[in-house]
Amino acid sequence: MSAVGGFVVAVLACVDSRMVWRPGDPDQSTTLPWGLLLGVAASVSVVLLARAVSRQNGFAAAGGWVVGLLGVLVGGRSGSYLIASDGLGYGFLVAASTATVVSAAWAPGRR
Numbered sequence: 294m295s296a297v298g299g300f301v302v303a304v305l306a307c308v309d310s311r312m313v314w315r316p317g318d319p320d321q322s323t324t325l326p327w328g329l330l331l332g333v334a335a336s337v338s339v340v341l342l343a344r345a346v347s348r349q350n351g352f353a354a355a356g357g358w359v360v361g362l363l364g365v366l367v368g369g370r371s372g373s374y375l376i377a378s379d380g381l382g383y384g385f386l387v388a389a390s391t392a393t394v395v396s397a398a399w400a401p402g403r404r
Contacts, residue, residue, distance in 0.1 A: 336392065
């Protein structure tokens, strides 16, 4: 069940990672990537919650998350991708993947 949760959170985090807030004038280049932060936090949270039950559940959630991310990276029939090849897309891939795997491997949990 935790693998399914990891899969669902990976897909939703990919969608959410594109959300940005542009304070003030829309012509300014200042953006706050709140969706990226929320996506990484949700990805880590699902692994930590599963890991609180048992270590195997934490690894299952991380595995489900990786499978969900791979499913998103394959793309659609029209050649469209959910993760863009820009700073937000690469930032999400690096930050969320690293944080999810590290939280599965190092977070304290029941044995």
